[in-house]
Amino acid sequence: MGADIIIVPFxxxxxxxxxxxxxxxxxxxQQIKQLTDFNSRLLDRIGSVKDFSEFLQTDGGAxxxxxxxxxxxxxxxxxxxxxxxxTGLVLLALGAGLLVLAWIFRARFPFDESEVxxxxxxxxxxxxxxxxxxxxxxxxxxxxxxxxxxx
Numbered sequence: 001m002g003a004d005i006i007i008v009p010f011x012x013x014x015x016x017x018x019x020x021x022x023x024x025x026x027x028x029x030q031q032i033k034q035l036t037d038f039n040s041r042l043l044d045r046i047g048s049v050k051d052f053s054e055f056l057q058t059d060g061g062a063x064x065x066x067x068x069x070x071x072x073x074x075x076x077x078x079x080x081x082x083x084x085x086x087t088g089l090v091l092l093a094l095g096a097g098l099l100v101l102a103w104i105f106r107a108r109f110p111f112d113e114s115e116v117x118x119x120x121x122x123x124x125x126x127x128x129x130x131x132x133x134x135x136x137x138x139x140x141x142x143x144x145x146x147x148x149x150x151x
Contacts, residue, residue: 042064077142081138088129088130091128093128095126097121098120
């Protein structure tokens with residue numbers, strides 16, 4: 001029973017992850033293609049250096065140059081920290097649930113192989129703690145850099 005309970009969800013999870021990676025890559029490729037087509041059409045419409053200079057003086061021109069030069073908008077530090085903390089909390093909850101499930105299985109079925117839940121729970125809790133520590137360290141670094149830039 002121990003191997004069956006892990007193999008089937010693992011196979012479905014792996015297939016789901018592969019589908020997600022393929023679809024996500026295809027969507028990003030389409031977005032980059034559309035953005036490249038738009039930028040090339042925009043540059044084709046600008047005929048002279050004077051027109052281009054006037055275009056760059058506008059807000060839209062500044063945003064265009066930022067997008068072209070930087071390769072997109074930089075990630076928001078607050079959202080990155082929040083995402084790390086959110087992932088850490090979810091993994092902690094998952095690990096705690098798996099450990100409780102292992103404890104329940106061990107109490108009801110003394111000869112059952114509940115070590116799978118214990119090992120998976122401990123790994124999940126470890127990853128959750130790692131994400132929380134990463135979010136905390138990122139927050140301290142970001143606030144330190146903010147104070148340095150302000151002062």
